[in-house]
Amino acid sequence: MSKLLIVGTLAFDEIESPFGKTGKILGGSGTFIGLSASTFGVESGIVSIVGGDFPESYLKMLNDKNINTDGVEIIKDGKTFYWSGRYHNDLNSRDTLVTELNTLADFNPIVPNNFKDAEFVILGNLHPSTQLSVINQMDTRPKLIALDTMNFWMDSALPELLEVIKHIDVITINDEEARQLTGEYSLVRAAQKIFTMGPKYVVIKKGEHGALLFNKEDIFFAPALPLEEVFDPTGAGDTFAGGFMGFLTKTRDISFDNMKRAVISGSNLASFCVEKFGTERMEHLKIDEVSERLQQFKELTQFDIELD
Amino acid sequence: MSKLLIVGTLAFDEIESPFGKTGKILGGSGTFIGLSASTFGVESGIVSIVGGDFPESYLKMLNDKNINTDGVEIIKDGKTFYWSGRYHNDLNSRDTLVTELNTLADFNPIVPNNFKDAEFVILGNLHPSTQLSVINQMDTRPKLIALDTMNFWMDSALPELLEVIKHIDVITINDEEARQLTGEYSLVRAAQKIFTMGPKYVVIKKGEHGALLFNKEDIFFAPALPLEEVFDPTGAGDTFAGGFMGFLTKTRDISFDNMKRAVISGSNLASFCVEKFGTERMEHLKIDEVSERLQQFKELTQFDIELD
Numbered sequence: 236m237s238k239l240l241i242v243g244t245l246a247f248d249e250i251e252s253p254f255g256k257t258g259k260i261l262g263g264s265g266t267f268i269g270l271s272a273s274t275f276g277v278e279s280g281i282v283s284i285v286g287g288d289f290p291e292s293y294l295k296m297l298n299d300k301n302i303n304t305d306g307v308e309i310i311k312d313g314k315t316f317y318w319s320g321r322y323h324n325d326l327n328s329r330d331t332l333v334t335e336l337n338t339l340a341d342f343n344p345i346v347p348n349n350f351k352d353a354e355f356v357i358l359g360n361l362h363p364s365t366q367l368s369v370i371n372q373m374d375t376r377p378k379l380i381a382l383d384t385m386n387f388w389m390d391s392a393l394p395e396l397l398e399v400i401k402h403i404d405v406i407t408i409n410d411e412e413a414r415q416l417t418g419e420y421s422l423v424r425a426a427q428k429i430f431t432m433g434p435k436y437v438v439i440k441k442g443e444h445g446a447l448l449f450n451k452e453d454i455f456f457a458p459a460l461p462l463e464e465v466f467d468p469t470g471a472g473d474t475f476a477g478g479f480m481g482f483l484t485k486t487r488d489i490s491f492d493n494m495k496r497a498v499i500s501g502s503n504l505a506s507f508c509v510e511k512f513g514t515e516r517m518e519h520l521k522i523d524e525v526s527e528r529l530q531q532f533k534e535l536t537q538f539d540i541e542l543d
Numbered sequence: 544m545s546k547l548l549i550v551g552t553l554a555f556d557e558i559e560s561p562f563g564k565t566g567k568i569l570g571g572s573g574t575f576i577g578l579s580a581s582t583f584g585v586e587s588g589i590v591s592i593v594g595g596d597f598p599e600s601y602l603k604m605l606n607d608k609n610i611n612t613d614g615v616e617i618i619k620d621g622k623t624f625y626w627s628g629r630y631h632n633d634l635n636s637r638d639t640l641v642t643e644l645n646t647l648a649d650f651n652p653i654v655p656n657n658f659k660d661a662e663f664v665i666l667g668n669l670h671p672s673t674q675l676s677v678i679n680q681m682d683t684r685p686k687l688i689a690l691d692t693m694n695f696w697m698d699s700a701l702p703e704l705l706e707v708i709k710h711i712d713v714i715t716i717n718d719e720e721a722r723q724l725t726g727e728y729s730l731v732r733a734a735q736k737i738f739t740m741g742p743k744y745v746v747i748k749k750g751e752h753g754a755l756l757f758n759k760e761d762i763f764f765a766p767a768l769p770l771e772e773v774f775d776p777t778g779a780g781d782t783f784a785g786g787f788m789g790f791l792t793k794t795r796d797i798s799f800d801n802m803k804r805a806v807i808s809g810s811n812l813a814s815f816c817v818e819k820f821g822t823e824r825m826e827h828l829k830i831d832e833v834s835e836r837l838q839q840f841k842e843l844t845q846f847d848i849e850l851d
Contacts, residue, residue, distance in 0.1 A: 324728075325728055420632075420634075421769075421770065421772060422769055423769045423770060423771045424771055424772075441752070444753075445752075445753075453842060455844075455846070456766045456769070458766065461729075461731045461762055462729065463729050463732055464732075492846075496847075499848060533848075534761060536845075536846075537844075538763070538800075538804055538807055538844075539804075540804045540807060
């Protein structure tokens with residue numbers, strides 16, 4: 236059985252939205268990626284760092300979903316990464332209120348021995364040097380390495396970002412960030428430029444407008460499911476990426492046709508994530524709900540038309 | 544053979560974009576709808592009004608595409624509707640520089656006798672009372688009436704707009720306008736509210752982000768084709784609507800499954816419209832190009848996935 240290695244944050248989030256205000260709740264890219272991938276029943280392991288304030292119960296919840304946390308370093312007298320944000324009324328934009336790196340400031344990732352042979356690796360949004368360090372610790376070149384990043388690293392660590400991008404297969408990035416990274420407004424041209432930087436696949440995330448998957452020859456589009464209500468978008472992008480990689484880890488097929496299924500799976504899972512605050516929806520998601528909504532995706536997108 | 548009645552403007556457009564500046568060129572909602580529908584070889588007729596300055600050659604070009612212009616009133620000593628706009632660098636937003644209604648200010652549409660039995664009617668973006676007048680002139684209730692409108696009429700003629708909406712089957716409207724009309728941010732909820740106003744089908748146009756088709760039970764999504772370059776978005780929405788109605792007029796099947804094909808056809812045709820200034824691309828579009836790009840739409844959206 237193939238394994239998925241996840242590098243990302245385990246965090247405390249505190250969120251304000253038009254629907255209310257949470258206290259400190261579980262968040263972080265590693266958390267959302269792991270929960271999403273776990274819906275495929277794959278064996279995964281998280282590499283991360285937390286403080287002594289991180290509840291044991293959170294780690295147990297992850298372990299119960301077959302997410303190994305041996306790679307999570309616990310700094311007893313340190314504090315866990317904390318992020319607080321406020322969403323605007325349309326939930327499409329937000330202000331960051333507080334970011335406290337805490338233990339994350341000195342994060343030196345250690346890949347556990349039993350994950351050094353993982354076939355699938357996803358490098359969640361972290362400093363590009365941290366991401367590169369993980370790649371360098373692998374015993375064998377993984378079958379597929381995906382990387383998520385954001386504009387913050389383009390502004391503050393572009394050379395390191397360009398270096399790690401050389402060593403990966405799939406980059407997931409949002410539309411504005413793809414434009415910033417390449418200087419191209421057209422997402423088709425942006426993807427073409429990113430191919431020259433190393434990746435063989437580009438996934439451009441457009442939030443409520445869906446996601447585009449590119450390789451050098453083909454394009455595929457996965458819509459976001461139109462929802463009556465979006466409650467909290469936090470983690471949706473990571474949930475998408477986790478679903479994408481979870482599906483690939485389960486099926487071990489990295490053909491473009493299978494990647495199409497993987498982005499649909501990611502989009503499907505992200506549609507659940509936003510229905511409740513934080514990880515609540517993902518923690519209690521049932522496989523039947525996932526299958527049922529996949530049927531909705533088919534109805535939403537599939538058509539038959541004669542080509543004259 | 545079934546007929547399509549089109550009500551809309553024939554206009555002079557003058558466009559500035561990062562790619563250059565046109566002189567006065569052919570434009571107008573009726574023009575773009577007609578050209579787009581004509582790719583399906585259907586018999587259509589335009590009801591509109593122009594001034595003596597409107598070139599005979601434009602009418603002939605339309606006639607050569609089986610677009611009847613008997614319903615186009617020519618005011619010899621009047622001037623044709625004129626619109627001028629400037630697109631911003633991203634081509635996603637524009638400023639209107641000049642709008643001269645001219646003959647359009649006193650437009651009193653007259654449906655030619657041989658189109659009073661048209662099975663398909665599309666009411667392009669005009670004053671809602673003008674749109675209603677056309678419906679009232681029909682001898683028999685058409686099989687399907689579609690209406691396009693915009694925020695301008697919501698601001699200036701809302702009661703008349705709400706009245707005409709009661710009498711139609713399909714409304715095409717962009718996302719911001721759907722939100723304005725209903726006070727709902729979620730497009731799913733906006734569509735539900737529009738159903739209570741009369742229409743049985745709602746098409747929400749999202750520009751480069753595609754279009755959503757709703758009936759009371761189902762949702763379908765047609766993406767816009769990702770393009771390397773968008774040259775001039777003018778008329779894309781009308782081209783989409785014309786393709787949608789042209790396809791339905793040709794096939795005479797208004798099941799939801801066939802409407803899916805119709806929105807894909809509309810999206811397909813709109814992808815050509817934006818490739819050159821004004822009507823240039825649509826005037827010279829070949830059927831082979833349309834079929835070939837339809838294949839691209841299939842590759843862009845179709846996937847097979849097992850439901851567990």
